[in-house]
Amino acid sequence: MTIAECSSPEFRPVGMPMRNLSPFLLTNTTDLGLGGTNVMAYMIGQIWWEGGGGPHTVDNTLLSAIGWYNGNGTFNNAGTSFKVGLASVDTSNGPNGRPVNSTGTPTLDVAAVYTGGGGGVTNNAWNESVPTTGTKTIANGDLVAVCFYMATRGGSDNVQVRGISTNNAFNSAMPQVGIYNAGFSGQNLFTNCAIRASDGARGYFIGGQVSAASSSQTWNNTSGTKEYGNIIQLPYACKAYGAIYVAGVGAPFDLVLYSDPFGTPTAQASVSVDENTVFSSGTTSSAAMFTTGFGYSLAANTPYAIAMKPTSAGNMTLQYFSFGVAGHQTSVPCGDNGYAVSRNTGAFSAQNSQKDRFWLGLLVGGGDTGGGGGGAMIGC
Structure with a gap:
């Protein structure tokens, strides 16, 4: 096997809870209130199916679902009719981008229909809306609108559809969020x-995010749990050169890459970071190159753990996302079979039934498809 490298440092962050081109987002969210008749929130983008396969069909067989987060809303009046569905994107009108519609009423190809007070919409939680009407087949790269439509409003009902703040992100035009x-x-x-x-x-929007909640873990080297990190398992062979993280740095710490994380964890690469050498005003994002094991070769389809370990009694605070379902780990670049883990000594164990993911990842370079005849730029 030969792993090819570029002349310049072409590193790719993997394992972080972000979509391609997305920024390092933390806790900034905004809920779009649907508190009126003929009011709609919608999200538009190109769909990427996990594994790159497709096309796939979303239909009314009760096996499909549209996942979204509802904030602290109200949905208890029988006079309220609310729909969650998929529509095509209007390419004749705009900007702003919008679904195909008639005076704000979306033309839904597939939809779940709810009546206020009848259940199906849960507050402050990730919701998986199961379509009961229609069918829509979507190929990789298809432009799709996910719509949240209050057809009629009874009483003071107000569904709260959650979006994630862009923080001056690179890609704020596509995918995009809108309201009618x-x-x-x-x-x-x-x-x-x-x-x-x-x-x-x-399926996920290319460049979008998926998150039910965000939180943080604070600890030091006197805590019962000494290390927190992520499992990373890549579908190709490549090399690990360092780590990237989003954390509050209040102490010196090590970033350690382990092999055999669920058996006998063995440190293969690491770097020690002095808190005096990094910007440490609140929560910050940073990267550190390994000083031991630099360019450690990762085998394809093999689990590794990248972990953060404080080396003094000063506190570290590491951010993490919680997904609505463990299956959404596949929204993370090269996130298949990965999730948050921790340990004191011995083997690592999963956190929150594999639904969590720390803002901690690897910087990798090079790549090989396994044929041994040369390398390829890495990608997932």
Whole structure:
């Protein structure tokens, strides 16, 4: 096997809970309130099916779903009719981008229909809406609109559709979030949704995000748990050169790459970071190159752990995302079979039934498809 490298340092971050081209997002979210008749929130982008396969079909067989987060809303009046569905994107009108519609009423190809007070919409939680009408087949790269439409509003009902703040992100034009309330307007938010086809395949917006919640873990070297990190398992062979993280740095710490994380963890690469050498005003993102094991070769389809370990009694605070379902780990670049783990000594164990993912990843370079005849630029 030969792993090819570029002349310049072409490193790719893997394992972080972000989509390609997305920024390092933390806890900034905004809920779009649907508190009126003929009011809609929508999210538009190109779909990527996990594994790159497709096309896949979302239908009314009760095996499909549209995942989204509902904030602290109200949905208890029988006079409220609310729909979650998929539509094509209008290429004749705009900007702002919008679904195919008639005066704000989306033309839904597939939809789940709810009546206020009848259940199906849960507050402050990730919701998996199961379509009961229609069918829509989507290929990789297809432009799709996910719509949240309040057809009629009873009483003071107000569904709260959550988006994620862009923080001056690189890609705020596509995918995009919008709202209709007597007119279309774009919102400075990232998409926060996912779809599941009837065959179980999961689809995500390219450049979008998927998150049910975000939080942080604070600890030091006197805590009962000494190390927190992520499992990373790549579908190709490559080399690990360093780590990238989003954390509050209040102490010196080590970043350690382990092989055999669920058996006998063995440190293969590491770097020690002095808190005095990094910007440490609140939560920051940074990268550190390994000083031992630099360019460690990762085998394909093999689990590794990248972990953060404080080396003094000063506190570290490491950010993490919690997904609505463990299957959404596939929304992370090269996130298949990866999730948050921790340990004191011995083997690592999963956190929160494999639904969590720390803002901690590897910087990798080179690549090989396994044929041994040369390398390829890495990608997932």
